[in-house]
Amino acid sequence: MQTIGLTELLRLCFPGKNHLLSVKIISADWRRCRIPWLSLDFKSPSICVKICDYLRASFKLLNLYFCFMEKDYPGYFTANKEAWNKRTGVHKDSAFYDLAAFKAGKTALNKIELEGVGPVKGKSLLHLQCHFGMDTLSWAREGATVTGVDLSDAAIALANEINDELQLDARFICSNVYDLKENLQGQFDIVFTSYGTIGWLPDLDKWAGIVNHFLKPGGTFYIADFHPALWMMDDRFSTIKYDYFNTSVIAEENTGSYTDREAPIRTEEYSWNHPFSEILMSLINQGLTITLFEEYPYSPYNCFNNLEQGADGMWRIKGMEGKLPMMYAIKAVKKI
Numbered sequence: 001m002q003t004i005g006l007t008e009l010l011r012l013c014f015p016g017k018n019h020l021l022s023v024k025i026i027s028a029d030w031r032r033c034r035i036p037w038l039s040l041d042f043k044s045p046s047i048c049v050k051i052c053d054y055l056r057a058s059f060k061l062l063n064l065y066f067c068f069m070e071k072d073y074p075g076y077f078t079a080n081k082e083a084w085n086k087r088t089g090v091h092k093d094s095a096f097y098d099l100a101a102f103k104a105g106k107t108a109l110n111k112i113e114l115e116g117v118g119p120v121k122g123k124s125l126l127h128l129q130c131h132f133g134m135d136t137l138s139w140a141r142e143g144a145t146v147t148g149v150d151l152s153d154a155a156i157a158l159a160n161e162i163n164d165e166l167q168l169d170a171r172f173i174c175s176n177v178y179d180l181k182e183n184l185q186g187q188f189d190i191v192f193t194s195y196g197t198i199g200w201l202p203d204l205d206k207w208a209g210i211v212n213h214f215l216k217p218g219g220t221f222y223i224a225d226f227h228p229a230l231w232m233m234d235d236r237f238s239t240i241k242y243d244y245f246n247t248s249v250i251a252e253e254n255t256g257s258y259t260d261r262e263a264p265i266r267t268e269e270y271s272w273n274h275p276f277s278e279i280l281m282s283l284i285n286q287g288l289t290i291t292l293f294e295e296y297p298y299s300p301y302n303c304f305n306n307l308e309q310g311a312d313g314m315w316r317i318k319g320m321e322g323k324l325p326m327m328y329a330i331k332a333v334k335k336i
């Protein structure tokens with residue numbers, strides 16, 4: 001059996017920072033990997049991630065990571081909620097979201113999802129990860145009866161404020177997608193999610209189960225999001241930095257936001273990359289029938305570094321125009 005001294009481990013991972021940590025060993029060994037099973041109880045999940053990275057590199061044990069990851073979901077979600085609360089404060093006044101134009105009547109939706117989802121008049125629509133609700137409220141303006149859900153209480157408070165001001169009839173719920181069954185009843189004609197969503201979710205099987213649960217028989221699920229290939233790249237699109245596969249949580253500390261890189265906020269964030277096999281199979285395994293799958297070499301948003309706008313209004317990576325897929329859309333139908 002391999003063993004590792006905890007003092008040595010901490011010294012290697014965090015020279016000079018051992019005071020931040022408290023560690024206990026709860027049982028002797030984890031049979032499959034034949035190393036001691038450690039229960040790590042840290043002040044910040046990012047510290048746990050670093051420890052796991054170290055253990056993984058030392059013992060070449062991919063599975064070890066997931067054991068720790070499972071334990072720390074609440075820590076990841078709490079940090080992400082805080083990050084999105086901070087971002088909401090920046091986003092509401094940004095030119096990127098242009099709330100004033102939205103309030104004056106401009107839709108926040110793009111041609112891609114408007115055409116992809118199709119007419120919504122008279123239909124019920126559940127919007128997962130709705131941020132502060134501009135897309136949700138745009139669907140309301142298109143005639144749907146809408147419910148928006150988001151983890152960030154600041155985003156949901158702002159969404160409710162805008163809804164009241166515009167006298168629209170949306171319902172907004174502050175909930176983790178994974179806890180939605182406890183916070184929402186009923187089924188919907190359409191479940192919708194878009195642009196920057198599933199990367200915040202570690203487990204797509206569980207996510208697809210939620211999607212399926214809230215879809216009426218015959219109902220439609222639609223997602224438009226950034227392409228898994230894009231999430232492999234560093235933030236200048238100059239090198240492959242992240243795994244294509246969902247091998248580990250991506251723990252990062254960032255400053256600013258995609259609406260304003262200089263915004264005075266600092267965020268601790270946890271995200272996950274999902275290959276297409278994982279995305280598609282999560283939906284297929286729920287019995288949903290995929291009726292549309294499209295990939296696009298552009299983004300409707302200028303939300304990454306190093307993009308250039310084309311004559312069609314879409315944003316492409318400077319010097320790599322058309323070479324890398326930037327987004328995709330999937331439509332799936334629940335059997336009657």
Ligand SMILES: C[S@@+](CC[C@H](N)C(=O)[O-])C[C@H]1O[C@@H](n2cnc3c(N)ncnc32)[C@H](O)[C@@H]1O
Pocket residue numbers: 077080081084128129130131132133134135149150151152155175176177178194195196197200201
């Ligand atoms: C990039 S935004 C969604 C983009 C949206 N199309 C927009 O720009 O208005 C991602 C949203 O996901 C939410 N989110 C992250 N993790 C979540 C979770 N586990 N459950 C529910 N919402 C979550 C965040 O609070 C954030 O508002």
